[in-house]
Amino acid sequence: MKKQIKITITALLLQCLVACGGDNSSEPSQQTNNAPILSVEFTEAVVSETFSSAISIFDADGDALTLSIENQPQWLILDGENQRLSGTPQAGDEGLFSDIILTVSDGTDSTELLFEITVLPGEMATNQPPTVDLVVTSMLVGQYYQFTPQIYDADGDKLTLTLANAPSWLLIDSEQNFLYGTAQPSDEGIYKDIRLMVSDGTDSTELLFEIAVLPIENTTNQPPTIELVVTSMLAGQYYQFIPQIYDADGDKLTLNLANAPSWLLIDSEQSLIYGTAQDIDEGIFENISLTVSDGENTAQVNFDIEVIAPVPLPAMISCE
Numbered sequence: 001m002k003k004q005i006k007i008t009i010t011a012l013l014l015q016c017l018v019a020c021g022g023d024n025s026s027e028p029s030q031q032t033n034n035a036p037i038l039s040v041e042f043t044e045a046v047v048s049e050t051f052s053s054a055i056s057i058f059d060a061d062g063d064a065l066t067l068s069i070e071n072q073p074q075w076l077i078l079d080g081e082n083q084r085l086s087g088t089p090q091a092g093d094e095g096l097f098s099d100i101i102l103t104v105s106d107g108t109d110s111t112e113l114l115f116e117i118t119v120l121p122g123e124m125a126t127n128q129p130p131t132v133d134l135v136v137t138s139m140l141v142g143q144y145y146q147f148t149p150q151i152y153d154a155d156g157d158k159l160t161l162t163l164a165n166a167p168s169w170l171l172i173d174s175e176q177n178f179l180y181g182t183a184q185p186s187d188e189g190i191y192k193d194i195r196l197m198v199s200d201g202t203d204s205t206e207l208l209f210e211i212a213v214l215p216i217e218n219t220t221n222q223p224p225t226i227e228l229v230v231t232s233m234l235a236g237q238y239y240q241f242i243p244q245i246y247d248a249d250g251d252k253l254t255l256n257l258a259n260a261p262s263w264l265l266i267d268s269e270q271s272l273i274y275g276t277a278q279d280i281d282e283g284i285f286e287n288i289s290l291t292v293s294d295g296e297n298t299a300q301v302n303f304d305i306e307v308i309a310p311v312p313l314p315a316m317i318s319c320e
């Protein structure tokens with residue numbers, strides 16, 4: 001602005017000098033024409049913001065000047081009367097516009113100015129709203145859960161999560177951006193339209209989700225397993241066989257014995273089988289089954305027991 005005023009004053013002064021000094025002769029002037037000069041303020045334009053830049057023009061002879069423009073971006077308008085370039089670039093106009101030619105003419109000579117304008121992205125125009133994604137299936141009552149949403153912002157903005165319309169036991173850790181909570185048996189049911197919002201400070205994105213709170217019984221039961229090693233028994237001796245039983249869920253297990261000889265018994269408390277066969281029981285007892293149950297599923301092992309009569313000790317033979 002300062003520069004513009006200075007130029008205008010100078011132009012007036014020269015016009016005055018010409019008017020005062022050179023008007024007394026009508027003889028054809030041999031003086032050569034001075035070409036006009038021009039300059040523009042160097043300014044950067046911003047998307048969605050009004051751009052305006054003054055053009056300074058000057059002609060040493062005080063000739064009437066006209067401005068014209070070529071190769072300008074569509075949004076850039078020349079106001080020749082007010083010696084001003086103006087316009088409002090839109091989103092998509094970001095970048096460098098070069099080789100713009102501004103021409104000033106005094107009717108005889110003209111001067112060209114080659115310049116360029118950079119259009120910067122505007123704050124508002126280029127914010128990418130953040131995205132949020134969350135995979136929540138179901139929760140079992142009594143168990144602590146943590147859900148970490150996938151949040152992303154293409155601009156790298158700092159993101160803030162907020163939760164709305166959530167059950168009271170579902171909480172948010174805004175520092176670390178995750179959800180957590182433990183539902184109680186009285187919370188069983190489906191909670192719909194829970195809103196998770198992520199904001200980058202300018203735009204926000206919302207995700208609606210639901211959580212089903214299931215009773216613990218709805219878990220997939222792991223059936224128990226059983227292993228038993230039984231070889232043979234000597235008649236007259238007490239034996240105890242302890243099966244290896246296991247349940248991945250930690251369920252309480254109960255044993256059941258079937259197709260067993262009467263002398264083979266089960267101790268359900270201690271989960272073992274025991275018994276003493278007699279000499280008359282000598283033989284093979286086949287296909288005895290021992291079953292373990294976790295209350296829902298069972299596992300079974302079938303086995304044979306051979307009862308062997310003890311070999312009588314050989315009689316002492318005395319030699320004479």
Ligand SMILES: [Ca+2]
Pocket residue numbers: 033034035036059060061062063106
């Ligand atoms: Ca001139």
Ligand SMILES: [Ca+2]
Pocket residue numbers: 127128129130153154155156157200
């Ligand atoms: Ca953003």
Ligand SMILES: [Ca+2]
Pocket residue numbers: 221222223224247248249250251294
């Ligand atoms: Ca089980």
